[in-house]
Amino acid sequence: MSKKPYAEDAGDSNETTEATLLALTTQIGLFVVARTLDSRCAAKLIKRLKKEAEAVSESGNATKPERKALEKAFETVDAALRDHDAGLLVTANAALRATDDSAKESKAQRSTQ
Numbered sequence: 001m002s003k004k005p006y007a008e009d010a011g012d013s014n015e016t017t018e019a020t021l022l023a024l025t026t027q028i029g030l031f032v033v034a035r036t037l038d039s040r041c042a043a044k045l046i047k048r049l050k051k052e053a054e055a056v057s058e059s060g061n062a063t064k065p066e067r068k069a070l071e072k073a074f075e076t077v078d079a080a081l082r083d084h085d086a087g088l089l090v091t092a093n094a095a096l097r098a099t100d101d102s103a104k105e106s107k108a109q110r111s112t113q
Contacts, residue, residue, distance in 0.1 A: 015061070016052055016055075016056055017056070017061070018053065018056055018061075018062055018063070018066035018067060018069075018070050019066065021049055021052060021053050021056065021070055022066065022069055022070050022073050024045075024049060025046065025049055025070065025073040025074060025077055026073050026076075028042050028045055028046060028049075028077055029073065029076050029077040029080050032077065032080045032081055032084055033080050033084075035084070039081050039084045039085055039088075042077070042081060043081055046074065046077050046078070046081075049074075050074060053067075053070055053074075
């Protein structure tokens with residue numbers, strides 16, 4: 001059995017479409033909003049999908065409406081990632097304040113003794 005060369009197998013090749021990128025981007029955004037996907041992982045996936053979208057666009061297989069929908073999906077995911085990261089910062093800041101407050105209280109109790 002011999003394998004066909006890659007060029008002859010063009011009919012069976014996988015080619016990324018903007019519709020597929022749109023579906024993946026939308027799903028990643030939903031995962032971020034639902035907090036079922038780590039924001040760092042999501043950011044890396046989105047970065048890779050943006051590169052793939054550029055490649056699809058450069059190949060001439062893109063349509064203007066699909067490109068606009070994909071850009072809007074990227075913007076939506078970016079906003080979700082910013083919101084998620086902002087929430088993490090608020091939580092971390094609150095934890096630091098609580099730690100500072102307890103340290104001040106224990107210091108005040110030691111000075112009154």
